[in-house]
């Protein structure tokens with residue numbers, strides 16, 4: 605079975621390697637794991653450096669009622685690619701060989717981490733509504749170490765215009781804490797906005 609992910613995590617991991625994120629303190633975290641194909645790739649990379657991957661998802665495609673360009677509903681897109689399978693079962697199958705994955709089955713707005721939790725990388729690809737993207741960013745940024753990075757997927761992607769609105773809000777609200785910003789073409793011509801912390 606082909607590895608099931610829709611970002612191009614190889615390119616995300618190449619960025620992480622270029623920035624030496626594996627050398628920093630802290631684990632990796634993603635919001636929006638879907639079928640876990642990307643989680644597995646992150647876990648393989650993380651495992652080489654004794655790190656964990658925290659994966660946050662509702663695992664109930666129908667609960668995402670975001671409406672994108674042209675009236676497309678996010679939940680319908682997720683259901684279509686699942687072709688009748690359970691998202692959680694597909695995720696478990698794709699991540700089953702990794703013992704460094706911590707799965708958090710929850711609405712990302714309700715997730716908290718202990719103050720002591722450190723991340724060197726976070727990837728945001730959950731709900732594509734602006735308020736969710738901004739909430740996901742707030743959740744991760746506070747735990748991100750200096751020199752660490754957060755990626756916001758679907759930046760400037762016309763299908764989910766609210767992601768770009770949220771990313772622009774984040775850029776202006778956190779300007780003083782951001783060391784550098786890169787637009788990364790991860791795959792399928794879709795950008796991720798990568799923000800590196802001072």
Ligand SMILES: C[S@@+](CC[C@H](N)C(=O)[O-])C[C@H]1O[C@@H](n2cnc3c(N)ncnc32)[C@H](O)[C@@H]1O
Pocket residue numbers: 608609610611612635636637638639640641642660661662663664665668682710711712713729730731732736
């Ligand atoms: C675009 S998919 C993620 C794709 C994944 N990064 C990949 O490449 O395979 C978005 C995911 O976000 C999840 N999601 C939507 N709203 C969420 C929320 N409020 N909390 C947690 N996860 C959510 C959906 O269930 C879906 O799996």
